Amino acid sequence: MNYFKVDRKNLEEEKRKLEKIYSEFKIKKFSLNMSRGKPSNEQLDLSKEILKNVDDDFVSSGFDVRNYGCLEGLPEARELMSHLMGCSAEDTIVGGGSSLSLMHDVIANFFIKGVNGCPPWSSQKVKFLCPSPGYDRHFQLCEFFGIEMIPIGMNEEGPDIEKIKSLISYDDSIKGIWCVPKYSNPEGIVYSDRVVRELANLKPRAKDFKILWDNAYSVHDLYEDIQIANIFDECVKSGNENLPIAFCSTSKITFASAGIAAIGCLGENFKSMRNYFSRKIVSFDKVNQLRHVKFLKNIENIKLHMKNHAKILRPKFEMILNKFKNEFSENKILKWTNPKGGYFISVYTYGSAKKVEKLCKEAGLVITPAGSSYPYGNDPDDSNIRIAPSYPSLEEIGKAVDLFCLCVKLSAIDKILGS
Amino acid sequence: MNYFKVDRKNLEEEKRKLEKIYSEFKIKKFSLNMSRGKPSNEQLDLSKEILKNVDDDFVSSGFDVRNYGCLEGLPEARELMSHLMGCSAEDTIVGGGSSLSLMHDVIANFFIKGVNGCPPWSSQKVKFLCPSPGYDRHFQLCEFFGIEMIPIGMNEEGPDIEKIKSLISYDDSIKGIWCVPKYSNPEGIVYSDRVVRELANLKPRAKDFKILWDNAYSVHDLYEDIQIANIFDECVKSGNENLPIAFCSTSKITFASAGIAAIGCLGENFKSMRNYFSRKIVSFDKVNQLRHVKFLKNIENIKLHMKNHAKILRPKFEMILNKFKNEFSENKILKWTNPKGGYFISVYTYGSAKKVEKLCKEAGLVITPAGSSYPYGNDPDDSNIRIAPSYPSLEEIGKAVDLFCLCVKLSAIDKILGS
Numbered sequence: 001m002n003y004f005k006v007d008r009k010n011l012e013e014e015k016r017k018l019e020k021i022y023s024e025f026k027i028k029k030f031s032l033n034m035s036r037g038k039p040s041n042e043q044l045d046l047s048k049e050i051l052k053n054v055d056d057d058f059v060s061s062g063f064d065v066r067n068y069g070c071l072e073g074l075p076e077a078r079e080l081m082s083h084l085m086g087c088s089a090e091d092t093i094v095g096g097g098s099s100l101s102l103m104h105d106v107i108a109n110f111f112i113k114g115v116n117g118c119p120p121w122s123s124q125k126v127k128f129l130c131p132s133p134g135y136d137r138h139f140q141l142c143e144f145f146g147i148e149m150i151p152i153g154m155n156e157e158g159p160d161i162e163k164i165k166s167l168i169s170y171d172d173s174i175k176g177i178w179c180v181p182k183y184s185n186p187e188g189i190v191y192s193d194r195v196v197r198e199l200a201n202l203k204p205r206a207k208d209f210k211i212l213w214d215n216a217y218s219v220h221d222l223y224e225d226i227q228i229a230n231i232f233d234e235c236v237k238s239g240n241e242n243l244p245i246a247f248c249s250t251s252k253i254t255f256a257s258a259g260i261a262a263i264g265c266l267g268e269n270f271k272s273m274r275n276y277f278s279r280k281i282v283s284f285d286k287v288n289q290l291r292h293v294k295f296l297k298n299i300e301n302i303k304l305h306m307k308n309h310a311k312i313l314r315p316k317f318e319m320i321l322n323k324f325k326n327e328f329s330e331n332k333i334l335k336w337t338n339p340k341g342g343y344f345i346s347v348y349t350y351g352s353a354k355k356v357e358k359l360c361k362e363a364g365l366v367i368t369p370a371g372s373s374y375p376y377g378n379d380p381d382d383s384n385i386r387i388a389p390s391y392p393s394l395e396e397i398g399k400a401v402d403l404f405c406l407c408v409k410l411s412a413i414d415k416i417l418g419s
Numbered sequence: 420m421n422y423f424k425v426d427r428k429n430l431e432e433e434k435r436k437l438e439k440i441y442s443e444f445k446i447k448k449f450s451l452n453m454s455r456g457k458p459s460n461e462q463l464d465l466s467k468e469i470l471k472n473v474d475d476d477f478v479s480s481g482f483d484v485r486n487y488g489c490l491e492g493l494p495e496a497r498e499l500m501s502h503l504m505g506c507s508a509e510d511t512i513v514g515g516g517s518s519l520s521l522m523h524d525v526i527a528n529f530f531i532k533g534v535n536g537c538p539p540w541s542s543q544k545v546k547f548l549c550p551s552p553g554y555d556r557h558f559q560l561c562e563f564f565g566i567e568m569i570p571i572g573m574n575e576e577g578p579d580i581e582k583i584k585s586l587i588s589y590d591d592s593i594k595g596i597w598c599v600p601k602y603s604n605p606e607g608i609v610y611s612d613r614v615v616r617e618l619a620n621l622k623p624r625a626k627d628f629k630i631l632w633d634n635a636y637s638v639h640d641l642y643e644d645i646q647i648a649n650i651f652d653e654c655v656k657s658g659n660e661n662l663p664i665a666f667c668s669t670s671k672i673t674f675a676s677a678g679i680a681a682i683g684c685l686g687e688n689f690k691s692m693r694n695y696f697s698r699k700i701v702s703f704d705k706v707n708q709l710r711h712v713k714f715l716k717n718i719e720n721i722k723l724h725m726k727n728h729a730k731i732l733r734p735k736f737e738m739i740l741n742k743f744k745n746e747f748s749e750n751k752i753l754k755w756t757n758p759k760g761g762y763f764i765s766v767y768t769y770g771s772a773k774k775v776e777k778l779c780k781e782a783g784l785v786i787t788p789a790g791s792s793y794p795y796g797n798d799p800d801d802s803n804i805r806i807a808p809s810y811p812s813l814e815e816i817g818k819a820v821d822l823f824c825l826c827v828k829l830s831a832i833d834k835i836l837g838s
Binding site: 069 | 455457458460463466467470471473474475477483484485486487488515516517519520523527530531532539541542556559560562563564565670674675676677695698699700701702703704705706707
């Protein structure tokens with residue numbers, strides 16, 4: 001049924017039918033939280049070996065990993081993680097388990113100290129460009145630091161590069177842009193080589209402008225191994241080595257929150273971040289770094305390991321996408337992305353995201369809050385919802401998507417009927 | 420020989436004798452770094468079990484430690500660490516492996532956001548009281564944030580409390596004081612109950628004044644188990660729950676830089692820090708938290724474990740102190756502390772700390788840089804040196820202290836002779 005083509009009476013009839021099914025859902029007391037991109041237990045089990053592989057062998061490159069030292073991380077860990085970002089081991093600092101914390105560290109450092117000879121951000125008006133929809137935690141970081149967010153539209157190639165070029169050319173309070181270049185959160189968009197090159201060639205008015213390159217899903221392919229252009233190479237070519245700061249972690253490769261995370265940057269950025277960390281910590285957890293080096297070995301092996309993740313994730317993505325296709329190919333009240341990797345499917349409701357969220361919640365399904373993929377939680381169309389397929393079982397996903405589709409329909413009918 | 424009582428000729432004779440021994444040291448190519456308080460391999464081996472104790476059993480309190488969640492830390496880890504600080508588990512956040520990072524986090528949070536309804540520290544003049552000699556990394560943190568440091572004298576009971584009371588009563592730019600209340604770094608001073616109570620009863624003019632309570636050596640007794648007064652209880656009694664923020668870590672209980680660290684604070688401080696962390700990280704490494712809970716079990720067991728550390732450390736401290744006694748009881752060119760725990764011996768040379776450091780270095784012994792225990796590295800008397808006995812073997816310490824004593828004598832003679 002295409003809701004836009006049936007008459008009011010039939011639509012009201014459809015609504016009653018759907019409400020009956022919805023009330024049955026409510027009675028069944030369904031309970032599922034699909035709000036975050038958490039790996040499933042089955043995925044975590046892929047890395048079980050990591051829990052036992054450092055035992056009597058705790059010296060690496062001459063460092064006893066149980067003791068202080070080696071601020072930038074174990075040499076082998078720096079080498080390993082550098083490949084997830086596309087820089088060299090010398091440009092890599094392996095720091096803790098959270099890439100989000102490292103992003104916070106970068107902003108905190110520039111907020112306190114400034115960079116590239118510019119005053120500290122705490123003493124300047126600071127704005128960030130925020131390709132949207134985007135990652136809610138990036139936006140929350142900006143809010144925490146009082147950074148004004150400017151939404152930038154996304155298209156199939158990545159963020160709207162003309163808009164970016166125009167804005168940064170005259171406004172020197174624009175200090176950064178958030179990028180999730182491969183399988184962007186939540187759209188699953190892969191930046192084209194052209195967009196990467198254009199970003200690397202930006203001529204920002206602010207001398208302390210940074211590209212925050214959150215390469216969270218660099219090896220998280222569901223199908224074939226996709227390569228994006230190397231932001232570091234492109235920036236060096238264009239004489240912009242001070243632009244990019246990259247981040248990665250193994251949270252969705254090994255263990256979430258118990259993996260290792262890294263930051264990659266060149267020249268002055270590296271010096272500044274190294275100095276920041278030298279004041280903040282004696283050294284990071286090298287035991288966990290050694291565990292990861294022993295388990296993940298090298299980038300080729302990581303890619304093999306990720307194929308096992310893909311085997312688990314693919315059917316979950318496909319189940320959801322197939323259900324959407326069945327339910328909404330004709331009835332165009334929902335649009336959705338078809339990601340080839342990453343952790344999310346992004347959908348666009350018929351201007352009723354908040355209502356869908358509410359209906360889902362009342363029937364026991366918690367989804368990512370409507371609007372959270374936009375700066376300040378403000379989706380101008382109240383349309384976008386982020387779906388996180390990874391954690392639940394296939395069976396749970398089946399039920400959850402049935403409920404979700406129902407809520408999408410109910411909220412759309414209400415909107416069309418004007419009730 | 421008492422250098423102050425012999426005549427010039429004898430002193431010159433003594434100098435030639437010592438220079439001969441010193442040149443022999445130089446020829447032997449001694450090489451040792453005693454600059455930091457690193458645990459020895461023998462100490463690290465005490466916690467070997469921790470590397471294997473999380474294997475197939477990775478669920479704790481219903482949390483899979485391999486996945487996201489549980490921002491404040493595993494309940495059992497919070498309980499365990501709270502006993503090292505003297506607060507309750509509910510007031511404790513177990514965060515990462517570095518207490519220094521948590522101190523940075525507190526200052527960063529108040530720098531960015533402010534606390535207790537006051538403006539962010541980034542927009543205020545901020546000064547800290549720095550009991551001196553003190554921990555060099557505390558002072559480096561202040562320097563990083565541009566916080567002006569005011570040195571405060573130390574006596575046998577702790578910092579000069581009258582001076583503190585007087586300063587904070589009128590200067591509302593004084594926002595904090597660093598305290599290492601048990602076995603202070605580097606003096607090994609244990610704060611008296613009176614001093615703890617006086618601190619808890621401070622009436623600072625600044626509403627956002629904090630006592631940064633770095634309880635780094637709470638269970639690091641070399642002899643008997645010493646208890647200090649509980650800063651939280653005292654602050655609650657005096658209506659000052661917003662004053663104390665405590666820190667601890669297992670870096671010198673289990674593994675240095677691969678242990679777990681915690682922060683303890685009450686009411687508004689806790690709320691503010693929890694909010695800060697919620698923007699900065701999804702969750703900390705709970706695998707390592709679980710490892711520590713399984714290995715350390717409870718505070719009683721930690722104390723038993725620390726007795727094994729003491730067995731290794733005690734002979735090292737005693738060897739150094741005995742050599743000092745033999746060499747300098749009569750010849751009063753060196754004074755030293757007699758710590759009953761902690762990680763350091765603090766010595767006072769005859770106004771020649773920099774010279775001693777230089778002489779040691781030229782003969783292959785790296786000691787903590789002279790002056791580093793003072794704000795801005797400025798020891799007004801050029802006298803204090805921090806000795807870190809933990810890392811080297813007894814045999815190495817023997818040689819190192821012989822060399823050190825020699826350098827102390829040579830530098831003192833030079834000073835007395837005026838050459």
